[in-house]
Amino acid sequence: MCLAIPGQILDAEVIGENRVGRVRFGGITRQAFLDFVPEAQPGDYVIVHVGFAISKVDEEGARQTYEYLAQAGLLDEEEFAP
Numbered sequence: 001m002c003l004a005i006p007g008q009i010l011d012a013e014v015i016g017e018n019r020v021g022r023v024r025f026g027g028i029t030r031q032a033f034l035d036f037v038p039e040a041q042p043g044d045y046v047i048v049h050v051g052f053a054i055s056k057v058d059e060e061g062a063r064q065t066y067e068y069l070a071q072a073g074l075l076d077e078e079e080f081a082p
Helices: 059-071
Strands: 005-015 018-025 028-033 045-049 052-057
Touching: 005 028, 005 059, 018 045, 028 045, 028 052, 045 059, 052 059
Parallel strands: none
Antiparallel strands: 005 018, 005 045, 018 028, 045 052
């Protein structure tokens, strides 16, 4: 089983032929490919799986996902709150 995590896009740029952005997951920032969500812009929340943003999600959906993960003991709720 794999887990996809919501994160907020901080910025985006084109590198070569790929659209890449910095995505914040609470206190952690990682690069993710944004090619599968061309409509996503900085400030939007996206679901990221193995380095690829695969869909957009609203802020409420991201917050609920973080709450569920925290309730399951998989992350620190305060650190990952959107």
